[in-house]
Amino acid sequence: MQYFERTTKSVRHRLLFLFAGCTLLLGFIYWRTSLNVNSSFAAELAQIPVFLSPVIIAGMGLTGIIYAGGIDLSISSMIVVAGTVFGILFDHGAPPWVCFLGCYVTAVGLSTCNGLLVRMLGISPIIITLAGLQFYRGVALILADTLMPNFGGGLSIQKAAYQAPAKEHAAEILAVVVVAALAWEAYGKTFRGFLALGCSPQACRIAGLDPGRIRLTSYFVGGLFLGVAAVLFVTNVQVIEPARMATGFELGVIGAVVLGGTNIFGGEGTMLGTVLGALFLYLIGQAMLYAGVSEYWRTAIAGGVIVAVIGFDCAIHRRQKLLDELR
Template identity: 30%
Template sequence: MKSLFKHREIWLGLAIVAVILAVTLRFPRFSEPSNLLTVFNDTSILMMLALGQMAVILTRCIDLSMASNLALTGMIVAMANAAFPFIPVPLLILGCVVVGAALGAFNGLLVWKLNIPAIVVTLGTLTIFRGLVFVISGGAWVNAAQMSPDFIQLQRSVFLGLPVLSWFAIVVAALVYVLMTRTPLGRAFYAIGVNPTAAVYTGIDVGKTKFYAFVLAGAISGLAGYLWISRYVIASVEVASGYELNIIAACVIGGVSIAGGIGTVGGALLGALFLGVVNNALPVIGVSPFWQMAISGAAILLAVVLNARGERSKGRVILRGA
């Protein structure tokens, strides 16, 4: 039982339940199944993005451009739908994934071939991708009146009691779980995060593995581009501005180590869900947006402290006092 509670997922699950129960004491309807499903649906995009970021962080890198990738692919698919409404939505979604993966590959190539630190690369591409949104749109917005009904309604449809948006998150989580736990590439992500030098001696190409991590993050960002635009029915330069901080926060709170090599799919999902529950609960109890930001920041700092303590290796005692 004691070893069970060493897992971050257990504590996160209990924290989520505690927040729900605390809010329910004042507003009983908050814990109704329909409302909890709405919270899950609202957090679905963040969950998917956190999984992409987790893959990158496991390799001792970070991707600050995921939100800008989302905005750029979202603008491209919105403009394509407005100009050619006859294009099937599944084909548009596939295009988003391909474009997002290409943008992620651009990041990965710079990190791999030029050996530039990932934080520098993605800080630059964050601005480049966001600037391209303005360039291709001319600063104009694409709104609901310009989008086709099928484009807007797909992720709002309900299947087996859940909106399709939630099913997107479930399918992506299942695929990433299989990738991380059942494939050589997933094991390579962990290996180079734990010890990149030792990974080389086992035959792992560190640079190429990092490249694949960025491609995965980019593909998920591209998919999220369509989902975000079709959900909020607006495409503009400001879409998901600053959202990269939420993505990283979800990973850190979920126990993904910034130092690399440590993290689970379940932890990243619960970290995102924790933020989703908190962000939905605080307005209900009348907490101002400023305090919401402060509480989220405090949660991130606490998670970093817990991660650091958990990763600290215990030295072997060779001398003891009398």
């Protein structure tokens, strides 16, 4: 319970809302699947980790970064570089575990590199990672062209051993990572440091913490999560295509984080919220499908939900904010 007392009231309300929403949507999907002989609720549930695990895991890493007052817009490009490394290793005949390790280490390294750049250059994280979004995709394309002979823009990976993490073990990996991360957040010291930095860097410094170091740690920890997400993402796609892979992925992840109640300016939020936010966005799309709405409406509904929920939330807490401003 201490976990919830640490958060603010608005975050707790958001968690409650998302939890109720997810339950309702699951109930609705259960009802619709029980009506139809061709669809089963269990199959629908089994689908969730396969599609959702990269978003949830990358989102949890990003939550830590946003807590600490940073942001990372370049996650999709980092995943692309990690995927390209995976493809290169595969192309050179490396065994599966070497490919997974290479993919993981690349993602962790790039995220740490972002943190180092933010710390050393002193430019706002939005700019650094916006540049990274372009830079890393270029790096991935150049790497793929240079290190893979006969690379024609896409590399197809059709071996079961190389696709095991996403196709067979996604649910287990997702469960382990989520439980471990929530326990770490609830009982560990690291994430409290992030929250402190996001609330007030000055107070952090006066309390004897090193803001630059905490910021760097937040990017490193975000990388640890991003690595898992990258492995799951890369092993799920059929073809590794550096030019087009994962475009717009970062926006979906940020959407889930923000919907989960994390303050985009740092200092408040929970990882649990991010998990529920991602789940809510996915379930609402599925529920719409079962209600007979066309597949094309999916993106529009995701956007509408983000705008409506956050707009409503901000409008409710507006008076408090205006009063604070006057004080």
